[in-house]
Amino acid sequence: MKQSKVFILLFFLFIIQGTVIPLIPLFHAWDIQWVPEFVFVAILMIAFFGSLSWGMRYALIFGFMTDIVYSSVLGVYAFSLTLTVYLMSMISRWVNLNLVITILLVAAGIVAMEFQVYVIYLMIGLTDQSLGVFFQARVPSTLVLNALFTLLIYYPFRRYLVKMSDWIQK
Template structure:
């Protein structure tokens, strides 16, 4: 049952992620900055850190399925988010062994995960010629604002879900 609740929460985040840009001030939306919300990815990073164990990959599978949903709903190229989210969550799952599962370690993994995902998306979109932004412009006008916005979301989300996810993980281990 807990896994269905987690998947439902991911679905809710997917919908809210699509509406996130409409909540920002107009002067920020119409500026040169490009902010991409990766709220589902942020939650999946928390899930990979606190829910999955060394031999479980629930967050990776959710990254695969919700990446595909993001591709179907929000993008015109199928498979880009699906592959990117799956690989990023797998990398975070592996790196989690080297960092403590506290706020600082989770924040480092979130920054690395969002930066890796957004950079991979930029490289793929550049390769298929959907974007023609230079690396310098990408770094200043998209990557840094995206990292800042997603870290604000991560800082808000972390204390809300961390304890519940850790508790659910322990309950599943004991059954």
Template sequence: MRRYFIALICLFLLVLQGMAMSLLPSNLVYSDLLMTPHWILGFLILIAIFYDRDDTYYSVWHALLFGLLVDVVYTGVLGVYMVTYGIVTYIIHRLNQSVHAGLVSASLLTIVGIALADTILYIIYSFVSITSMTWGNYAWLRLLPTLAANMIFFILLYPLVKDRISSWSEDINNA
């Protein structure tokens, strides 16, 4: 039953992610700054760090599934988030093998993962002419606010789920 908790939490975050902008003050929402909540990705990065072992890829499979759901629910282009989330969680999974799992390394891997995902999304959307934002404007008006907003979410999420995810991982590996 515990293995379904990851999917249920991702589903819950999918719903919350859609309501995220309505929770912010209107002067921030209607400003030039663009923030994209990548809450599912942030949680999946924690799964890649604290749940997956060297030979398991639960985070990647969940990233592919919930990336596709993000595409279906929130975007008009299928496969963009699915591929992006899958690639990023795979990279984080591989990077995690060379660092010790802790708050600092998890924070750095989350920053790298979200920055990489948002940059890949920007490149894809630029390539298919969905966005025409210049690189400088993107970095200043979208990437930095997105990183800041998602790191606030990560700081709130980390103490709530870190120990629980680690115990789930031990339960799966001992079974």
């Protein structure tokens, strides 16, 4: 039951990040790319505060969902999300996870995941965006948007995940 609540939340975030967020006028005001990665942020927090295995499962599931809905190549997001969740979770074991460290790890994860997708798309010819434009027009705005989202959900979602992981271990 508790896992189904998490799945429903992730699915809701998946819908929000793809439909509602692009309709906000602020995101079209400047010549920059705002990329909401709310599902990825939540999955990273699941891996940090809940269970790495569940985080990787959700990364694979929602990565494939992203590939199916938004991409023309299957597996790019599934691979990138799963690998990045694993790597960031391994790094999170070396540090004391508080709000600031979590935001920094989420930011590093977003840059790593976005860069993986960019490089794969560049190699197979699906993008012609230069690396400079990628790091100027896409990365800073994406980091700000997702850091604000992390700040917004950190305390309630962390509390829920810690409670849920205690329940799973009993």
